[in-house]
Amino acid sequence: MGNLDRRSFLKGGVVAAGAAAFAGALSACAPSAPQETGAADETLATTGEAWYGSPADPATFDVVDTVDCEVLVCGLGAGGITAAAAAAEKGMNVIAIEKGAGHGSIKSDIGVIGTRIDTVEVDPLQMLNEHTRYANGWCDPRVTRVWATESGATFDWISDSIAEFGATPYFEYDVDEGTHGVWPVYPTDHGFHYTYTEEEQAKADAAVAESGDPAAAQGILPQVGDYMLKKAEEWGADLRYETPFVQLAQDENGKVTGAYAKIGDGYVLFNASKGVILATGGYEANPDLLAELNPDAAAIGGVSMTQAGCEGEGIKAGIWAGGMKDEIPTLMTFARAAVAPDAELGYPYQGMTCWIGDQPFLKVNLDGARVCCETAPYDYPLHVAALQPEYKLASIWDSDYQNQIVAFHTIGCSRINMSDTVDAAGVPTGEGLSFPACDMMIGAAMEAGIVQQADTIEELAEKLRVDPAGLTATVERYNELAAKGVDEDFGKPAKDLLPLSKPPYFGAFFGGHVLCTLDGLRIDEHMRVLNTERKPIEGLYAVGNCSGSMYAGSYPELFIGNANGRTITHARHAVMHIAGEVK
Known part of the structure; x- marks a missing residue:
C-alpha cells in the first residue's frame, strides 16, 4: 500500500464507505438500545450481604x-x-x-x-x-x-x-470454508433490508451531517x-x-x-x-457489579458498548x-477496544473502538512473545490475555494488512471486507465494516497515540513498550513458519499464517468491547x-x-x-x- 500516515487512514474515511452502511455495520455488534431494567429508586432495595440485596416491603409502596x-x-x-x-x-x-x-x-x-x-x-x-x-x-x-x-x-x-x-429478509450464508481455525462455523446470520421514503432518508442524512456521527442515522431510520x-x-x-x-x-x-x-x-x-x-x-x-461477578472479564474491558x-x-x-x-459468569466481548501502550484495561475504560483488533494477526505479550493461535473465536485471545502481564496482548500488522484481512475472511460483525452475498433480489447483504471505515478507525487511534507505526520491528516494539529483542525474535520465527506454511508452535491454519514483511509496521494493544452479560x-x-x-x-x-x-x-x-x-x-x-x- 506504499507509505502510510495518519492522514492516509483518515482521508475519505466513513464518507467513502457511506454513512448508512457504516451505521448498519456498527449496529450489528452494538447494544440494541435501551432495555428496561429494574428498580430506579435505590431506596427500594436495601443492601444485604449478598450482591443482590433485599426486596422492599410492598406495604411501604404508595400504590396510586x-x-x-x-x-x-x-x-x-x-x-x-x-x-x-x-x-x-x-x-x-x-x-x-x-x-x-x-x-x-x-x-x-x-x-x-x-x-x-x-x-x-x-x-x-x-x-x-x-x-x-x-x-x-x-x-x-x-x-x-x-x-x-x-x-x-x-x-x-x-x-x-x-x-x-x-x-425484505436476507440470509448471509458465506462462512468461507466452514471453519475458523479448528472451530466449525455455521450459516446462521439473517437480517432485513429496508425501503425508506425520501423524507425518512433526508432526515437521517441531515442528522448525520449535523452530528458528524454516522450512527445518528440509526435512531431515525426505522x-x-x-x-x-x-x-x-x-x-x-x-x-x-x-x-x-x-x-x-x-x-x-x-x-x-x-x-x-x-x-x-x-x-x-x-x-x-x-x-x-x-x-x-x-x-x-x-x-x-461486573467486577464482582466476573472479575477477569471486567479486567480486560477497554470500551463500553453496554x-x-x-x-x-x-x-x-x-x-x-x-x-x-x-x-458461571459470561460476558459477550470482542477484541476491538484499542488502548494506549501505557493505559490500563478495566474500568474506567480508556480504549477506542478499532475493528481490526479481532483479525487473526500476530498477537504478543509485553515480552514480545507469541502465546496462542490467533485464529480462534473472537473472545479467546482476550481470555488468554487475562493470564498475561497487565492483561494485555498486542496485535502486529504491516502495510499489506488489507490483503491479509481479505485472506482471513472473518465473518459476522468481525468481517471488514464486504461480503459478496446477495439476497433474492440481487441486493448485497451489506455484511462487513468496509476498509474505508476500518482505516478511519485506525487513523483516529493513531491520532490518539493508541495505534503505533514504525519502519522497523525494533522501533515498533519500543513504541509499544514491548521487549525489542523478544518481538524481533518472535516476528522472525513467525515469518519462518509462514514461509513453511505450517504453524509448528500453535497450529494456526496456513491461510491465516501470513508474513510480516512489508513496512511500515503497526501495532496496538486490544482489550474487549464490553457488550452484555x-x-x-x-x-x-x-x-x-x-x-x-x-x-x-x-x-x-x-x-x-x-x-x-x-x-x-x-x-x-x-x-x-x-x-x-x-x-x-x-x-x-x-x-x-x-x-x-x-x-
Whole structure:
C-alpha cells in the first residue's frame, strides 16, 4: 500500500464507505438500545450481604393505581418487543412497561436456523451439541434446543409481520470454508433490508451531517424492532414508557401474580393473571457489579458498548422471588477496544473502538512473545490475555494488512471486507465494516497515540513498550513458519499464517468491547424461571440477557447473531407456553 500516515487512514474515511452502511455495520455488534431494567429508586432495595440485596416491603409502596392484564412484559428491548407483539397477536391483554422514554431494538445480525429463505441446510441438533460444547456442558441443552429448532419459524413470523413496511429478509450464508481455525462455523446470520421514503432518508442524512456521527442515522431510520412494535400496538398491546419495573408481586404460595412499577411519586401494581415476562437485560452497565461477578472479564474491558441502565435489577428481582442465577459468569466481548501502550484495561475504560483488533494477526505479550493461535473465536485471545502481564496482548500488522484481512475472511460483525452475498433480489447483504471505515478507525487511534507505526520491528516494539529483542525474535520465527506454511508452535491454519514483511509496521494493544452479560436467571425449556430446587416459579418467565441456562464462560461468536436469535425465539416461545400452545 506504499507509505502510510495518519492522514492516509483518515482521508475519505466513513464518507467513502457511506454513512448508512457504516451505521448498519456498527449496529450489528452494538447494544440494541435501551432495555428496561429494574428498580430506579435505590431506596427500594436495601443492601444485604449478598450482591443482590433485599426486596422492599410492598406495604411501604404508595400504590396510586392498580391495573389488570393477562401478560405483563417488563422491558422493551429485543425480547420485550417480541413478547409484546406475540402476546398481542394472540389476542391477549398484554401490557409492556419500559423504564426509558423510548424502546430498544432487534439487532441487525439475527442468528437463526431453518428459515424459508435459507439456501444452505444446517442440522439444528448438530448446532445444539456444538453450542453445548462452547459451554463445556454447563447449560441446559433443552433451552438451547428451543433456539435451534424454533428460531427459523420465529424469523419467518417476524418477516411476515413486517413485510407491509417494505422490509425484505436476507440470509448471509458465506462462512468461507466452514471453519475458523479448528472451530466449525455455521450459516446462521439473517437480517432485513429496508425501503425508506425520501423524507425518512433526508432526515437521517441531515442528522448525520449535523452530528458528524454516522450512527445518528440509526435512531431515525426505522428497523425491525420499530416495525414489530407498530404491529404490537395495532394488535392491541398497551405500551407504557417511563414506567420502571421495581419488583415482583407474589401470593402466599410464591406464585408471581404481577409486578410493581414506579410512576411519578407513586407506584402502580400491575396484576398479570397469566404471567410476567422479564426482558430486563443483564448487568453489564454496572462496572462494580461486573467486577464482582466476573472479575477477569471486567479486567480486560477497554470500551463500553453496554446498555445504559442494564445493571442487573431484573435479575435481582427474580432472585428475590426465589429464582437463581447462573453460577458461571459470561460476558459477550470482542477484541476491538484499542488502548494506549501505557493505559490500563478495566474500568474506567480508556480504549477506542478499532475493528481490526479481532483479525487473526500476530498477537504478543509485553515480552514480545507469541502465546496462542490467533485464529480462534473472537473472545479467546482476550481470555488468554487475562493470564498475561497487565492483561494485555498486542496485535502486529504491516502495510499489506488489507490483503491479509481479505485472506482471513472473518465473518459476522468481525468481517471488514464486504461480503459478496446477495439476497433474492440481487441486493448485497451489506455484511462487513468496509476498509474505508476500518482505516478511519485506525487513523483516529493513531491520532490518539493508541495505534503505533514504525519502519522497523525494533522501533515498533519500543513504541509499544514491548521487549525489542523478544518481538524481533518472535516476528522472525513467525515469518519462518509462514514461509513453511505450517504453524509448528500453535497450529494456526496456513491461510491465516501470513508474513510480516512489508513496512511500515503497526501495532496496538486490544482489550474487549464490553457488550452484555449472558449469565442471568436460570430457566427451563419454556423460559420459566427456576427456583433453588430447580423447579419453575409459577407465573414467572425470563428471556434475553436477564435469562441464563445457555451460556457459560464464552459467547459462541462463530454462530453469528445467536444471542439475538435466542432472545426473539425464547420470547415468542414463552408467550406460546402462556397460551398453552406448547407444554
